[in-house]
Amino acid sequence: MSATLAELATRFDCELKGDGxxxxxxxxxxxxxxxxxxxxxxxxxxxxxxxxxxxxxxxIEPRWVDDCPVAALVCDNPYAAYARIARLLCPRQPRPAGVHASAVVADDVSLADNVYVGPHATIGPGTQIGAHVSIDAGAVVGANVEIGAATRLEPRVVIMDDTIVGARCVLHAGAVVGSDGFGFARENFEWLAVPQLGRVVIGDDVDIGANTTIDRGTIEDTVIGTGVKLDNLIQVGHNVHIGEHTAMAALVGIAGSARIGARCMIGGAVVIVGHIAICDDVMVTFHSSVLRSISEPGTYSSGIDADVASRWRRNAARLRRLDESQRLSTE
Amino acid sequence: MSATLAELATRFDCELKGDGxxxxxxxxxxxxxxxxxxxxxxxxxxxxxxxxxxxxxxxIEPRWVDDCPVAALVCDNPYAAYARIARLLCPRQPRPAGVHASAVVADDVSLADNVYVGPHATIGPGTQIGAHVSIDAGAVVGANVEIGAATRLEPRVVIMDDTIVGARCVLHAGAVVGSDGFGFARENFEWLAVPQLGRVVIGDDVDIGANTTIDRGTIEDTVIGTGVKLDNLIQVGHNVHIGEHTAMAALVGIAGSARIGARCMIGGAVVIVGHIAICDDVMVTFHSSVLRSISEPGTYSSGIDADVASRWRRNAARLRRLDESQRLSTE
Amino acid sequence: MSATLAELATRFDCELKGDGxxxxxxxxxxxxxxxxxxxxxxxxxxxxxxxxxxxxxxxIEPRWVDDCPVAALVCDNPYAAYARIARLLCPRQPRPAGVHASAVVADDVSLADNVYVGPHATIGPGTQIGAHVSIDAGAVVGANVEIGAATRLEPRVVIMDDTIVGARCVLHAGAVVGSDGFGFARENFEWLAVPQLGRVVIGDDVDIGANTTIDRGTIEDTVIGTGVKLDNLIQVGHNVHIGEHTAMAALVGIAGSARIGARCMIGGAVVIVGHIAICDDVMVTFHSSVLRSISEPGTYSSGIDADVASRWRRNAARLRRLDESQRLSTE
Structure with a gap:
């Protein structure tokens, strides 16, 4: 695919500087x-x-255009314009429609037009697959699942029974959606499994990263809002709700029944405990712990930057006696 | 399935309040x-x-029954009673016995009665599968594995050669058991792989979460005790021992040769370093690091709750100078 | 396999003490x-x-040989000598050459001599597989991939299109290499996917742990240097470079475009933010956060050892007021 700079400027609403x-x-x-x-x-x-x-x-943005030694497309959000231009110039090759001979598809599965089902994929009974859905090699789709149009399952994705997935989602390789939640009642120091009867319900335009896991609800559903973007190796516990257009970087852990608002941005390896609520428009920075509810939009942190180990050891030792030393100093 | 309230009260040893x-x-x-x-x-x-x-x-518990506007089953452990009642009313549909035509099962595999082997599953030579075991789509079971009765392997579980799994276990989708431990000898700044010759030995009634990984031992075995419950995306390093009925939430990491006692409760994203021992009945809260052995039962923490970022930055900067400032103030 | 102690001493350059x-x-x-x-x-x-x-x-090392009650092989690096001797005595059983009947291999795949392709594996068009490569059950290798000689893919590994893997690598079960990076442009509070057009390029002698994920580059490549060892459940973001012979323990997260030097040792659950650089020969200890570039070799930390919870709570509360209290005390 090729286009002139002038064509790109027009199509993506940028100001052109230089030879179109x-x-x-x-x-x-x-x-x-x-x-x-x-x-x-x-x-x-x-x-x-x-x-x-x-x-x-x-x-480029207007403020930097004077430093640009070559032609420029000037706009307020260069990264978004870049995303659109890259999608035009370098489009993803769609999978050809058809079901591979080695796939195992239950008799009553409903396949809309132009669906791709790859080698060794399996689809359970009662499942409905929307148009232009791509289910890649080795993916396992359970029973009574619904997958919306143009959603893409990369190799070896697992979607357990009863899950609802919206349109235009991407589930990256190895993701698991709808596994049993971690629900056990303790009795005499042993654990009794609590049936996990809810579903996972995923909106439209959701991305779920490679080897990320999303557990089904205990009684009600785990809900992932439209436009949510989850990176790799994230854990979403049972009954969690994630609001629309929230994004989370890799290795985030969200414990059961937490509610995350819309348009939040959760940094890598953040941990959010269970049964708390985070309001809309919250940013949590890298490697922080959220141990209490957050009710005010804003940015929150508890990550500590690594220091030279010998100095850190002394500081950490002081931290372990901080309360004691401050009580002494105020006596 | 349906039952009267009186039947449930009798069967699960609760006191009935209201219309049975x-x-x-x-x-x-x-x-x-x-x-x-x-x-x-x-x-x-x-x-x-x-x-x-x-x-x-x-x-409900006795102390809250007076606030209950409807009928009640009163008992000391409502969550355990709920678990039992939910299992009665909403039982899991068992897989039908039989080996799917697309499964690849070695000639000498021993399959007990009523085993299910799903599409595209593979079972290696010398392996013994107990009665009522369910091995779901795409699961890979290696050679010389033993799986106890009524254990359930969800889709795409991998069990490597020589692993022993007890009865009534559940391995959730994507879990990997018996992968090589991370063992390398350093020599001239390069790494030399150390053969990982031990096994993973798992007791009865163990749950292993989705995409969790458990490495085989280096020489001796990695051992997961009876009744242990592991959530999703947990890493268990080589030679680790986990005592009976210990539970761990998601994203916990346990480095090689650590020994965890019985009946411990390890919160989400806790990290436990290698070659240490944690005694029985220890609870470690969310996102803590365990860098030394723990020899007294009790609750341990080092997680820090996220704060408003601007305030946290100032506090973290003070922490980085804590030793220095306290030494100055006592001179 | 068997050998006399004298043979082992000669072959692996150790000094023999006792009966050879x-x-x-x-x-x-x-x-x-x-x-x-x-x-x-x-x-x-x-x-x-x-x-x-x-x-x-x-x-054993020379300094401890006098304490040894039995025969000894004395050398400066016993663990490396052990690794070599264990590999001699307990060699891994290689997979037999051949392509399983259930594997799906595209017509134009180039398979060198003595390649093993296991049950339900798939290999996409244009891919080149080197001699003695083993691709185990359920692995998915995309299109236009190159895999060097004697590399081993354990069950259910996924290698996405265009990835380059060197010789003698081991990819453990469930690892995903070449998944799309987490790249989204924000526009009007929604996220626009940025095409991930780069590759993953992996050197020789690299180990990639079970369920670890490595994202492809956005435009240029994600690069894993020769001799790198990655443990389980690690996330490597898009455009990351990892220098030769660096080792990382489990659950490490590396955000996009970070550059890690050679011969680094990164402890378990360390988090490294994006767009920073870590120089050669850096060690980062367990559960630390690296939030800024590191330009001096050495050991860095920010992990905090768990303490008795009641004491930790008081210390953490003091930490949250540390700046305030120190400002007050110096007024």
């Missing part, structure tokens, strides 16, 4: 893009690369 | 249960929902 | 080894087991 006739056929970084590629500047960390770029053009 | 003739056919939460459902109150957080419940009855 | 004619046919721990087994002492924690060992011989 240049043909662009791919994308690149500021450092690596060649003469038919378009690059972008979104993260100020990479601004120093601007002056040496050999890209045909750069997608 | 009401027919109960399902379970629900205090907030959602309808007129043929039984709910429970176990977590005081949900006590306020009691007064508005429309459940047919509530399983 | 003893036949050794297996390995063991100091505590468990029997009379035909060789044990080793590498970790001083286990030194007390030396005096009671019933091993035929012990691999």
């Amino acid at each position: 006739n240049v043909a662009i056929d791919t994308v690149g970084t500021l450092a690596s893009a060649g003469e038919t590629a378009i690059a972008f500047l979104a993260n100020p960390l990479y601004r120093s690369q601007l002056q040496h770029t050999r890209a045909a053009a750069v997608i | 003739n009401v027919a109960i056919d399902t379970v629900g939460t205090l907030a959602s249960a309808g007129e043929t459902a039984i709910a429970f109150l176990a977590n005081p957080l949900y006590r306020s929902q009691l007064q508005h419940t429309r459940a047919a009855a509530v399983i | 004619n003893v036949a050794i046919d297996t390995v063991g721990t100091l505590a468990s080894a029997g009379e035909t087994a060789i044990a080793f002492l590498a970790n001083p924690l286990y030194r007390s087991q030396l005096q009671h060992t019933r091993a035929a011989a012990v691999i």
Whole structure:
């Protein structure tokens, strides 16, 4: 796919600086893009690369356009414009429609038009698969599942019985949706399994990362709102609700029955305990613990940057005596 | 399945308050249960929902029964009673016995009665599968494995060679048991793989969560005691021993050769370093690090609750100078 | 396999103490080894087991040889010598060459000599598989992948399109390599997927742990250097570079575009934020957070050892007011 810079400017509502006739056929970084590629500047960390770029053009904010040595597409959100242009120039190759001979599809499965079912995939009885859905090699879809149109299951995804998945979702390789929640009643120091009878219900345009796990509800449902983006190796416990357009980086853990608001941004390896609520528009930074409900939008942290080990050991030892030492000093 | 309230009271040793003739056919939460459902109150957080419940009855402790506006089954451990009642009313549908035509089962595998082997599952030579075992789609069971009666392998579980799994275990989707431990000898700044020759030995009634990984021992075995419950995305390193009836929430990491006692409760995302011992009856709260052995039962913590980021940044900066500032102040 | 102690001493360049004619046919721990087994002492924690060992011989450093009650192979790096001897005595059984009838291999796949492709494995078009490669049950290898000689894919590994894997690598069960990076542009509080066009390029002699995930680059490649060892459940974000012979324990998270140097050792559950650089020869201890670049070799920490919960609660409460209290005390 190729387009002129002028065509891209028009199509994606950018202001054009420079020669609009240049043909662009791919994308690149500021450092690596060649003469038919378009690059972008979104993260100020990479601004120093601007002056040496050999890209045909750069997608850039107005405030930095004067520093750009090549043609530019100027707009307020260069990363979003880049995303759209990259999708135009470098589209994903869709899977061909059809069910592979080795797939095991129950007799009463409803397959809409243009569905792809790859080698060794299995689909259980009563399941409904929307149009243009792609179910890749080795994926396992249980019974009575509903999958919305144009959703894509990468290899070896597992969707357990009764799960509802919306349209245009992407479930990355190895993700597990609808596994039993971790529900046990303690009795005489032993654990008695509590049946996990709820479902997982996933909205539209949701991404679920590789090897991420989402447990089904205990009685009611685990709910993932429309537009939610979950990175790899995330754990979502039973009965959790995640509000629309919330994004979470890898290795986040959300314990059972927590409620996360809409448009939140949860950093990598954050841990959120169970039975609490986080309101809309909260950002939690890397490796923090959320042990209480949060009711005010804003940014929250408890991550501690690593220090030279010998110094950290002394500081951590002081921390372990902090209450004692402060009580002494105020006596 | 349906039962009268009086039948449930008798069968599960509860005291009945109200009309014993009401027919109960399902379970629900205090907030959602309808007129043929039984709910429970176990977590005081949900006590306020009691007064508005429309459940047919509530399983409840004696101390709260007076607040219950509907019929009640009164007992000391409502959550355990709920678990039993839910299992009676909403039983899991067992897989039908039989080996799917697409499964690959080695010639000398010993399959006891009523075993289910799903599509695209594979079972290696020398393996023995107990009665009523269910091995779901895409699961891979290696050579010389033993699986006890009524154990359930969810889709895509991997059990590597020589593993021993007890009876009535549940291995959730994507779990990996018996992978090589992370054993490398360093030599001239390179790493030399150390053969991982031990096994994983799992007791009865063990649950292993989705995408959890348990490494085989280096020389001796990794041992998971009877009744242990492991949530999703947990890492158990080589040579680890976990005592009976210990439970661990998601994303816990246990480094090699650690020994965890019986009846411990390990919170989500706790990290336990290698070569240490934790005694019986220890609870470790969310996101703590255990860097030394623990020899006294009790509750241990080092998780820090997230705070408003600007305030946390100032506190964390002070922490990085804590030793220095305290030394100065005492000079 | 069996060898005399004298043969082992000669072959692995150790000094022999005691009877060289003893036949050794297996390995063991100091505590468990029997009379035909060789044990080793590498970790001083286990030194007390030396005096009671019933091993035929012990691999040991010169400084401890006088305490050894049995024959010894003396060398400077006993663990490395043990690794080599264990590999000789207890070699891994290679998979037999051949493609299982149930595997789905695209027509134009190039398979070198002595390749094993197990049941229900799939290999996409354009892929090249080197000699002696083993692709175990249920593994999914995408299109245009290259896998170097003698690399081993354990069950259910997924390698997405265009990935390059070197020679003699081991990818453990459930690992996912080449999944889409977590790249989304935010626009009007919604997320727009950014195409992930780069590859994952993995050097020789790399180990990738069970259920570990490595994302493909956004534009350029995610690069894993030769000799890197990654444990289980690790997340490697898009565009990350990991230098040669770096090792990382389980549950580490590396956010996008971070650059990790060579010969680093990253402890379990460490989190490294995106867009930073860590120089060569850095060690980061258990459960630390790396929130800024590190430019000096050395050991870094921010993990906090769990304390008795009631005491920790008081200390953590003081920490939350640390800045305030110190400002007050200096006014």
